[in-house]
Amino acid sequence: MTKVLALVGSLRADSVNRKLIEAVQAQAPEGVTIEIAQGLGEIPFYNEDIDGDAAPAAAQALRDQVAAADRLLFVVPEYNGSTPAVVANAIDWASRPFGAGSIKDKPTAVVGTAVGQYGGQWAHQDTRKSAGVAGAKIVEDIELSHAYAWGTDPSQDAETVAKFADAVAKLAAAN
Incomplete structure (x- = not known):
């Protein structure tokens, strides 16, 4: 079994x-x-002053979840043209300790849906960049941005769900 950990960028x-x-x-x-x-x-x-042996329990729980996963999938909306803070923060915590964080060398993809005409592409690009700098192994050929999600529920559209399931299958197959 391949375990994919999905990190959702909206807390709503x-x-x-x-x-x-x-x-x-x-x-x-x-x-x-x-x-x-x-x-x-x-x-x-993230604050280096509270990291280390006494890292907050919630941060350590995230690190443990990331470490236990075989693959990471960021499911990201777009906030003000960029990555939601909750995603950036998760990447920051998972990247530490520097050079040995739980995100290091983890095959990772970024997908999602947003209300705009580009489906969150800017946020997805920024998230790929940040996760890659943090040490994740970005699966570059997985790009899926579902646009115009305002007032719709993409989870009820079989074709959209199938596209996202295909992205997960590609991520699982990535080396």
Whole structure:
């Protein structure tokens, strides 16, 4: 089994990105399990002064979730043309200790949906860049940005869910 950890970039209870990955989770490709990272909203902003042996429990829980996963999938909306803070913060914590963080060499993809005409592409590019700098192994040929999610529920569209499930299958197959 290949374990994919999905980090959802929206904390909103009715997040379309969360609903979408939950729909994909229910249709995970054979041999793949998708776990949705928990507790991202509980992690304090990264601060080296509170890191180390006494790192906050929520930050250590994230590190443990990332370390236990075979692959990472960021499911990201776009906030003000860029990556949501919760995603940037998760990357910051998972990248430490520098050069040996739980994100290091982890095959990673970034997908998502957003209300604009580009589906969050800027946020996805920024997230790929940040995760790559942090040490993740970005799977470059997986780019999926679902546009015009305003007032719709992409998780109810079989074709959209199938596209995202295909992205998960490609991520699982990546080396």
